Amino acid sequence: MMDAMDQKLDTFEARRREFAAFLRSRRERLRPADVGLPDGFRRRTPGLRREELAMLAGVGTTWYTWLEQGRDIRPSPQVLNALANALRLDEAERQHLFTLNSRQSPQLSSAPEVVDxxxxxxxxxxxxxxxxxxxxxxxxxxxxxxxxxxxxxxxxxxxxxxxxxxxxxxxxxxxxxxxxxxxxxxxxxxxxxxxxxxxxxxxxxxxxxxxxxxxxxxxxxxxxxxxxxxxxxxxxxxxxxxxxxxxxxxxxxxxxxxxxxxxxxxxxxxxxxxxxxxxxxxx
Missing domain, CATH: 3.30.450.180 (Beta-Lactamase)
Known part of the structure; x- marks a missing residue:
């Protein structure tokens, strides 16, 4: 029983890591001009800065940083929508964002697959x-x-x-x-x-x-x-x-x-x- 619980916790942690990496990859592909921001000078990192993305999504910079760090945070559907809009996600990417934050129990592939x-x-x-x-x-x-x-x-x-x-x-x-x-x-x-x-x-x-x-x-x-x-x-x-x-x-x-x-x-x-x-x- 404990093994199953540990595996479920590991799965949640893996989803958080995947969600964090996905956010970071989508943020880094955006240029300031894509969202109506000036390029500015001394931009050392690719894409938007975290504070710029947080501003566009209407969330705090620290809270958004925690998301990209994979902390145990459960964004609401409204926040996920705001993040998807700020990141300019298409429908497949938006669905991916929601899937990684499903509130249902993570699925595991331990059950055998039988073709009727x-x-x-x-x-x-x-x-x-x-x-x-x-x-x-x-x-x-x-x-x-x-x-x-x-x-x-x-x-x-x-x-x-x-x-x-x-x-x-x-x-x-x-x-x-x-x-x-x-x-x-x-x-x-x-x-x-x-x-x-x-x-x-x-x-x-x-x-x-x-x-x-x-x-x-x-x-x-x-x-x-x-x-x-x-x-x-x-x-x-x-x-x-x-x-x-x-x-x-x-x-x-x-x-x-x-x-x-x-x-x-x-x-x-x-x-x-x-x-x-x-x-x-x-x-």
């Missing part, structure tokens, strides 16, 4: 659309034959290696598949950051993030930037080792029965004769 049989059968019946189910940590839990042939054998990978972020940043084969790797990696990282805010401090997430920082210089450089975006759909271009260039429209669907899981579906496009190439790959 109806979902498995639906996945298998998507014969001409590569698809898989992502768990809360973006682990690929189940996949269909088309996804296995397109992205490489998932069953030959270990649990961490089947993680989408690990494949994106630390798997040379998967990285070589993506024609627009850097653009995809940056957006995916920002979406993962937004998703992972609910699990700040969770040991499984912390271990994955530490592993990626160790194995990928890009992840190590981009993670501290605290960029977040809302979930996006779009087109991914692949350079498959057997079939060459292929284009897919990818869509993420939330599951009502399992809110922490997502169904990811890749629909082949006419571009690069992808439909024919996928059909050949499947046969």
């Amino acid at each position: 049989e109806p979902l498995r059968r639906m996945l298998d019946n998507l014969t001409h659309q590569p698809a898989y189910v992502l768990g809360r940590r973006w682990d690929v839990l189940v996949w269909n034959r088309a996804a296995d042939l397109l992205f490489g054998g998932y069953d030959r990978l270990g649990p961490d290696e089947r993680n989408t972020m690990h494949r994106l940043f630390a798997d040379d084969f998967h990285r070589s598949l993506l024609v627009d790797w850097e653009a995809v990696a940056r957006v995916s990282l920002a979406m993962f950051r937004a998703d992972s805010a609910r699990y700040a401090g969770d040991p499984d997430f912390e271990r994955l993030i530490a592993l990626l920082q160790l194995e990928s210089p890009e992840f190590r450089a981009w993670w501290p930037r605290h960029e977040v975006v809302a979930p996006l759909t779009g087109v991914k271009r692949l350079n498959h080792p057997l079939k060459g260039l292929m284009s897919f429209e990818h869509t993420g669907l939330a599951l009502m029965t399992q809110p922490d899981m997502k169904l990811i579906v890749y629909t082949p496009l006419d571009e690069h004769d992808t439909n024919r190439k996928l059909a050949e790959l499947l046969t």
Whole structure:
């Protein structure tokens, strides 16, 4: 019982640290001219000063400084709105700010993730659309034959290696598949950051993030930037080792029965004769 309580306290502390770092990163990206303030002279730090941001948000400088220091302070929704407005946050960043300050108990990823049989059968019946189910940590839990042939054998990978972020940043084969790797990696990282805010401090997430920082210089450089975006759909271009260039429209669907899981579906496009190439790959 005490272990669970300690873990919950550690999670709250991790959220405060994440919130503090996010505030600081958003403040430092703002220039005085962005908010109607003069640049002035002898500005030694990037972006706005803490006292300038506090003035814009209508809070005390000392109190705001405590927020950036990660102290145990619970800002009200009204104050969070004021901070979001002062920081010029977009909708995804604003949601991230509120998620990091949720008054609900932090979520932990200790419970096993089980994919229901109806979902498995639906996945298998998507014969001409590569698809898989992502768990809360973006682990690929189940996949269909088309996804296995397109992205490489998932069953030959270990649990961490089947993680989408690990494949994106630390798997040379998967990285070589993506024609627009850097653009995809940056957006995916920002979406993962937004998703992972609910699990700040969770040991499984912390271990994955530490592993990626160790194995990928890009992840190590981009993670501290605290960029977040809302979930996006779009087109991914692949350079498959057997079939060459292929284009897919990818869509993420939330599951009502399992809110922490997502169904990811890749629909082949006419571009690069992808439909024919996928059909050949499947046969």
